[in-house]
Amino acid sequence: MTAPLTPPPPPHEPSPHEPSPHEAWPPSPGQDGPGMKTELREAAVITVGVALTGVLLGLLWVWLAPKVPLVGELSDGSWVVYFKDTEGEQAIGVDGTFTLLALACGAVSAAAVFVWRRRGGVPLVVALGVGGLLGSLLAWRLGVWLGPDSDVIAHAQAAGKGVPFSAPLKLGAKGALLAWSLAAMLVHLGLTALFGPRDPEPFPPYGSASKDGYGAPTA
Numbered sequence: 001m002t003a004p005l006t007p008p009p010p011p012h013e014p015s016p017h018e019p020s021p022h023e024a025w026p027p028s029p030g031q032d033g034p035g036m037k038t039e040l041r042e043a044a045v046i047t048v049g050v051a052l053t054g055v056l057l058g059l060l061w062v063w064l065a066p067k068v069p070l071v072g073e074l075s076d077g078s079w080v081v082y083f084k085d086t087e088g089e090q091a092i093g094v095d096g097t098f099t100l101l102a103l104a105c106g107a108v109s110a111a112a113v114f115v116w117r118r119r120g121g122v123p124l125v126v127a128l129g130v131g132g133l134l135g136s137l138l139a140w141r142l143g144v145w146l147g148p149d150s151d152v153i154a155h156a157q158a159a160g161k162g163v164p165f166s167a168p169l170k171l172g173a174k175g176a177l178l179a180w181s182l183a184a185m186l187v188h189l190g191l192t193a194l195f196g197p198r199d200p201e202p203f204p205p206y207g208s209a210s211k212d213g214y215g216a217p218t219a
Contacts, residue, residue: 065098070167073162098176105132106184143169148165148167
């Protein structure tokens with residue numbers, strides 16, 4: 001006696017919902033984002049644009065910073081310059097004005113970049129940080145250049161003995177140069193987390209249990 005022959009199983013027919021071995025699921029729109037070259041190009045544009053905005057920060061600092069009054073006196077035939085109000089807080093106000101303006105510039109630049117690109121990304125965040133630092137440096141040097149004369153002895157001689165004059169702009173707290181960068185990166189990260197695009201839902205594995213209970217995806 002011979003055992004009955006078992007017919008071979010029918011060839012597997014791919015389901016219309018299942019991709020063939022030579023195919024892959026198409027990527028979701030916006031899942032991978034632009035290429036790295038595009039991101040680096042955009043980051044370079046953002047860095048230059050944010051840095052040039054430092055001109056506006058420098059002008060606002062010169063305009064809004066409080067004046068620090070100095071007076072000059074003759075002592076033994078030489079000029080001596082000192083603060084008119086030794087207990088005044090104008091010098092602290094100069095640093096505070098720069099810091100507040102830098103924080104505002106950081107928030108505005110981050111919001112502008114987010115509205116333009118509507119997404120996050122390491123290159124964009126780094127561009128905001130580097131551009132903010134360069135913009136702060138530009139604003140600092142521009143404010144010192146446009147502010148009162150840095151030669152206080154010559155200024156005191158021109159003003160006259162005992163006549164108050166404004167001290168040159170001076171940024172005592174150098175940490176204020178980082179305010180723009182920190183504000184820009186934090187605001188951009190926050191906007192991206194709240195309003196940025198969400199990752200697409202992953203596809204369920206083929207053959208997993210579905211609502212109809214037959215283990216195949218429904219149409």
